[in-house]
Amino acid sequence: MHKVYLSLGSNLGDRKYEIKRAVELIGERIGAVERVSSLYETEPWGFSSDNMFVNAAVCVSTHLTPRALLEATQAIERDMGRTAKSVNGQYHDRTIDIDILLYDNIKVDEPDLNIPHPLMNERDFVMKPLKEILA
Template sequence: MAKVYVGLGTNLGDKEQNLRDAVQKIEEQIGKVISLSAFYVTAPWGFASENSFLNAAACVETELSPLAVLQETQAIERELGRTKKSVDGVYSDRLIDIDLLLYEDLVLSVTSPSGAELNLPHPLMTERDFVMLPLAEIEPELVHPVLGKTMKEISSGMKKRLD
């Protein structure tokens, strides 16, 4: 069993229910959710929107490969109503976003048969407080496989925005 860490976000509709639905589908399609952070209210990152986000992080035990986890998270997003992905750093409001952050201590860059790129660890995770604060909450001593710092160390300077 591999430990996989995912980031969850939503800024449309019933945000809390969107996150709960995503966690339930992750349990059904990827593996057992062994830890789930609190839900964090955050401002949009990388684009302007009147809608705040609700974010969380989860640790999942899975038998799936990294690419299979990516394919399942994208399938879950579609099942929950997400119709388009962010492309080339252009972000927009979304019903659900599930980012594969870490897969054990794997460092990987690969393109799936469907053309989706998978980069592990997630290349922008350490720049995003809405990723790092929930992740540090559930796994403070987890070490980033490239930076060699714990999630707690990386997130220590970030502003906490809890509802």
């Protein structure tokens, strides 16, 4: 089993419910959710919006490869109503965003998959919940 850390964010709809639902789907489709951080309300990062975010982090044990994990998180996002991914730093409001932060101690550097997440250290809304659950 692999230990992975994911970042969750929502700024549309019932944000707390969207995070809770994402955690449930992660448990069903990805693996056992070992830890869930507190919820943090934060300002949008990288774009302007009237909608505040709710952010959290989860630790999950999974048998999925990094590529399969990416596909599973993107499928959850689509199933929860996310219609477009952020591209080239163009961010927008979303019902759910799931980012892979860490996967064991490995590094992945591919065009559409970078682990550890390259911007996580620049984002308090990622690092605060992550530090809360790191083991």
